[in-house]
Amino acid sequence: MIKVIIAEDHQALIDGIKLSLEYEVDITVIGEANDGEMLIELVRKNEPDVIITDLRMPKCDGICATRTIKNEFPNVKIIAFSMFDKSEAVEQMKHAGASGYIMKNSSLKKVIEAIRIVAKGGTYFDNSITGKDIASKEAIILSNREKEILQLIGEGKTSQEIADSLYIGKRTVDTHRKNIIKKINIHGKTDLIRFAVERKYDFS
Structure with missing residues (x-):
C-alpha cells in the first residue's frame, strides 16, 4: 500500500x-x-x-x-x-x-x-510543462553553491544559519555573498536579499 x-x-x-x-x-x-x-x-x-x-x-x-x-x-x-x-x-x-x-x-x-x-x-x-526559456535573471551564471546560498538568502536565512545548513564556514558564506553581488551587479546586503526573494518566485 x-x-x-x-x-x-x-x-x-x-x-x-x-x-x-x-x-x-x-x-x-x-x-x-x-x-x-x-x-x-x-x-x-x-x-x-x-x-x-x-x-x-x-x-x-x-x-x-x-x-x-x-x-x-x-x-x-x-x-x-x-x-x-x-x-x-x-x-x-x-x-x-x-x-x-x-x-x-x-x-x-x-x-x-x-x-x-x-x-x-x-x-x-509532466510533459505538458512548457519548459519556457529561462528569464534574464537566470542567465546570470552562478555556481551550484552560489545558487544554494541565494535560495537560502531568499528564505530569510542569516549567513550563520546558511553556514550551519550547508556545513561550511560563515566566512565562506560571506565570500559567496560578495561574489553573487558582483555577478548580478547590485549594491549591498539589502539589494541582495530583495533579489533573492524576488528570484525565488520569479516564475509566478
Whole structure:
C-alpha cells in the first residue's frame, strides 16, 4: 500500500484528490496539510511513501518543505503539484529533491500514474510543462553553491544559519555573498536579499 500525504492550502482541492484516490486499492491518503510546517510535522509522525505538495503555501512553502523533508527522510518521494509551468519552478523543486512535478490541471489518471511511478523509485515530470526559456535573471551564471546560498538568502536565512545548513564556514558564506553581488551587479546586503526573494518566485 502506498501511503500518501497531500499538502495544499486549498482544502477543496485536497478533498477532490482524496475522494478520487479512495477507489485505488494500492493507494491510501494518511494525512493532509494546509501549510508547509504542518506538512513537515505530519511526515515526522507518519513517514509516508509519497507526498503531493503545492509550491506556494503559508508558513513554509513547498520548496522549503521538500528540502527539509528530504534531508530528514531521504526515502520519502515528493511530487510537486503546481499551477506554475515554467522551467524555473521545475528546477527549484528538482534541486530541493522532488521526484516528480505535475500540473494542477492534470487528469486524475496522471496524478495516480505519478504516485505509482515515484513510489517505485522512478521520476515523473509532466510533459505538458512548457519548459519556457529561462528569464534574464537566470542567465546570470552562478555556481551550484552560489545558487544554494541565494535560495537560502531568499528564505530569510542569516549567513550563520546558511553556514550551519550547508556545513561550511560563515566566512565562506560571506565570500559567496560578495561574489553573487558582483555577478548580478547590485549594491549591498539589502539589494541582495530583495533579489533573492524576488528570484525565488520569479516564475509566478
